[in-house]
Amino acid sequence: MKKRKVDLVVISDVHLGTFGCHAKELLLYLDSIKPKKLILNGDIVDIWQFRKSYFPKSHLEVIKKVIDLSAKGTEVFYITGNHDDLLRKFTDVKMGKISVLDKLVLELDGKKAWFFHGDVFDASIQNAKWLAKLGGWGYDILILINRFVNWCLIKMKREKFSLSKKIKNSVKKAIKHIQDFEKVASDLAIENNYKYVICGHIHQPQIVRKVNKFGTCLYLNSGDWVENLTSLEYHKGKWNLEHFQKENYEKEVVSTEEDLSEIQNLVAAITITSKQ
Template identity: 55%
Template sequence: MAKREVEIVVLSDIHLATYGCHATELVAYLKSINPKLLILNGDIIDGWAFSKKYFPNSHMAVLSEFFKMMKSGTQIIYITGNHDEFLRKYSDLKMGNLFLTDKYLLEINGKKHWFFHGDIFDHTTKGGAKIIAKIGGIGYDWLILLNRAINFILESFGRKKVSLSKRIKPKSRS
C-alpha cells in the first residue's frame, strides 16, 4: 500500500502511557502517511501517568513509527504540553530531524502560524492547582478503565457503548 504524501500533519494529546490512548489506531494512520513535517503538539507522552508498569507494545509502536518517519526524512517538531512538561528542560534541543520546543512559528505561503499546546491558557495546571489537575488526570485514567468494562458488558447484551468521559469532563471545570 502506497503512503499518502502530505505536507504537514499535526497531532496532539496522544497521551502515551495511559489506558485511554488509541495507539493501535494511531499506528495504522502513521503507516498510511508520509508527511514532510510532523508537528507533535504536546501531551504525546503522559508524564503524569507514566510508570514502568504500563507502557504496552502498541505505545512503543507509535514511537517506533515516529523514528521511522525521521529516518525517512520527515522533520518532527515536538512541542511540549502540560503532561510532557518534564521535557521542557530540554527545550530548543535539535537532534537530526527532531526539534523539541515549547512553541513553534511556521511560515506557510507568506503567513505566520504559531503552534503551542493549549496548557498555556489553563490556570489549573499552573501554580498550586497543579496537584488538583494531576489528581484529576489519575481519576480520568480510572474512569477510562471503568468505561471499558461497562462498554464490554453493554456490547455483550447488544447495547450501544457509552462515554463516561464525555459526560463527566465538561462538569469537571466547575
C-alpha cells in the same frame, strides 16, 4: 495500504503510558500517511501518570514509528505540554530531523501559523500542579471503567458511548472553560497577526473561524487519542480535521477478546500501582 502524502500533520494528547491511550489505532493512522512535517503538539508521553507496571508494546511502537518517519525524511517537531513538561529541559534541542520546542511558528502558503499546546492558559496547571495531577489520575480511572462498559455494550451489540464526554457536556463550567480557552488563544493570535492558531490540551477537536474587532484567525485544535482519535491535516492550502474510523483501514484494530485481556492487564496495573 497506500500511504497518503500530506504536507503537515498535527497530533496531540496521545498520553502514551496511560490506560486510555489508543496506541494501536494511532499506529494504523501513522502507517497510512507520508507527511512532510509532523507536529506533536504536547502530552505525547504522559510523564505525570507514568508507571513501570504499564507501558505496553504498542505504546513503544508509536515512539519507534515517529523515529522511523524522521529517518525517512519527515520533519518532526515535538512541542512540549503539561503532561510531558519534564522535556522542557531539552527545549531547542535538535536530533536529526526531530526538534523539541515550547512553541512553533511556521509560514504556510504565505500565512503565519502559531502552534503551542495550550496549558499556559490553564490556571489549575500553573497554580496547583498536584491538583491537576490528581485529576489526571481520576480521568485515567474513568477511561478504564468506560472501556469495560463499552466492551459489555459491544457484546450486547449496542453502540459505544463516552462517559467523560457525557460528563463534560453536562457541566456548564466545563463548556465555559472550552469557550474561554478558544477565545484567549484566538485573541492572542489576532493580536500577533497569526492567521492560524493550533492548540491541543483540552481534548476538544475543532476548526472554527474566530473574529473580534481587531481582525480574524482560524482556531484549530487537534483533539486527542484518548477519546476522539483525531488529528489535523494541512495539504495544498487546506486544513482538515481527520477522525480515525476503524473501517477505513485494512487491518483490524483490536478484537473484543483482546480488549477484555487488555482490561484485565489494566486492572492488574492499577492494583500494583496502588500498593506502591
